[in-house]
Amino acid sequence: MWCIQRNVPREERSRHDLDSITERLPLTGKPFSIPILLLALACTFLGCDRDKDAAQAQGPPRTDTSTPGSKASTPPLTFPPDSGSPPGFDGNRSIEYVKEIVAFGPRPIGSANHKKVEDYITSHLKGDAVEDDRFTADTPEGKFPVHNIIAKFSGTKDGIIVIASHYDTNYPLRNTPYVGANDGGSSSALLLELANQMRGQKRDGYSVWLVWDDAEESVKPDTEVNFLSDSLYGIQHLADKWQADGTLKKIKAFLLADMIGDADLDIDRDQNSTPWLEDTVHEAATRLGYQSHFFARNNQVSDDHLPFVKRGVPSADLIDFTYGYNNVFWHTPQDTVDKLSPKSLDIVGCVILETVRLLDTK
Template identity: 25%
Template sequence: MDEFDDADVSWIGRTFTSDVGWQLLEELVAIPDRMAGTTGERVALEHTRDALDTAGVRDARIEPFDVQGWQRGDSRLLADDGEIRPRRDQIALPRSPEGSVTGELLDLDHGLPSDFEERSGEIDGSVVMVSTTVPDDYDRFIHRREKYYYAVEHGATAFLFANHVDGGLPPTGSVGSDESPIGEIPAMGVSKELGAQLSRERVGESITVEVDAEIAPAESGNVVAEIGPESDEEVVVSSHVDAHDIAEGAMDNGAGTATVVEVARALVDREDELDTRVRFRCFGAEEVGLVGSSLTADGTDLDAIRAIVNVDSNVAARTVKLDYHGFDELQAAAEAVADRFDHPVRVDGSPVPHSDHWPFVREGVPGYMVSGATEGRDRGWGHTHADTLDKLESRNLREQAILLTELVVELADGETEIARRDRTEIAADLEADGAAAGMKVTGDWPFEE
């Protein structure tokens, strides 16, 4: 801690006693529905803009954009002997098409690529059910959308996504792609308990999947603000404001947006230390395909971005995790901050092709994915009814805001050099990590073959 001997560290105390971020978090979770394109999301964007403005940064505003709207209606499972209960344990997956389809239930366990290949002859015309997780010894995590598109590719009539977490918690999460925002077959999430019941009692039986939804054009938006000098380069600090409609969205991602606002407040104290502008971007419509961040990346001079620090689902764990995507200087900066504060930080260089850093990182922009260092490869309470404020602690938010404030100051230092990476290097990392195969299935592979 000798580095702080001659420094003004009063900002640390103010950040650790601040309630600015936590207050915004409470405001966000009080909104009944922050689904992309809804009135609730708009209210959340306004709260975020106002919080940034109150924190003292410049030109806090909302930049609107069009989005494919999807609002949940009534959905249910039926069998020949009547409705399958409990209804609370089954929900449509966002961007599922409307409709009613029937097929024999086929349980494909974890839904690994090999599971689909080995039983490909049984899938055509069936209702496929898979787990939200993969075996602990499997070499990579398989995203929901990858499993969904395996089901589509093999001719399934519908897709059931069964949680592996106890508690009567049906999981949510969008389907569809950039080119076709609405998926091709009806999709539902079911709780672990209902999934076990279906596997035990209904495999081989005819079941009907009914999905009702309001599907229409809608409007989302991004919150933007800035601080620091009017420099040619900038450091971007980002999060997403939207959340799934079935819960408070406290961890995912009220926490990330609250942290960004707390960092903004702290940087006001340290503005004279910034050699580079810092731009805050709190994106809309992340949960339905990274829409807000993708539009921003497509319309921005990416060469002007020194680095992006994207905060998503961070406060549920005390230790912050920084995925640095193979950018050596980002690893060094994270470890330097951890050493400076004698505070644990977990770093990982593996590619994370999800969340709002990705439209930038895939183009070679140095970027972090900032999250909580939880055990395991899945999202735990995330994307379920249980993503609620009681799971989080204000201490974690404040500690992480202190570390991230220092990290942003480090990145905005004119003497900090951060080399960009070539797109071919990013693609090679995805191939080596095993993520490329799934991205090609879902239509998310942005690289030429």
């Protein structure tokens, strides 16, 4: 994860965010299909406490249209009653994956360790439908090979749910003992376990594509360059590619996981994300009894979801950006496995699977 804006007045935040992103990501004109009537209906329920029944009946509690994501709000959320057993997910196996990933050491783009982690991820996807998206990124530090890895699990419904995580570590920290256990490691391990859960299952729903995206981190310290022009290389390339080949139109939701392994799990409500999709995530968390770990705090996060937000794809960044007191472990050699918990991976993994199940009913 590479950037966050805190405590900025909302109007200013939105303007800054939209302007700066637009500089780099040309708006494609994909219209937002928001039925005004539905938005108005949702507005009538403003101020109500959110609980499970209310959420089912009332739809999104957020109707503020000043944030980028809220433009993509669609219908009031209605879900079928709870059914079936809770989704399975193995947090203990996931934390073992984190340990194996960080054992390679720092994995910035262009490094030998990075190549080892690429091979590690693909070795866990044997027999799956895997697409390798390779290109060369032109960065302030020169050209680097970039490798997005995409595992595709087909469903019966027409449409795709993308779940993404970056796996590289911060380039400016390449000569330190920085291993990114939480930042890049935890979410990449989470996706490996999600692949285990998807594998061999007949998906009665949308196709699910798991994306281990590359070169999310800036290659220069944020203070040296415009971070919006020096980061998100891999996911930006994928968004461009999927826009060109028509894939983007099929994506029903883009779910991003980043820094989700903290033992003190407190996922932010991100104001750059799509409110109705975050509400769906909250509904999923509530159904599983994990709602206390979600959305107690608002933030505005710049992360891998931005290229999809700007293209009108419903997107949600699941990120806990309080990693240690005052976030002291972020981008430091203190980002190590001992700060993480298999329970946190379990919670986020189950909530993502439940979110997918709810989206499948749409």
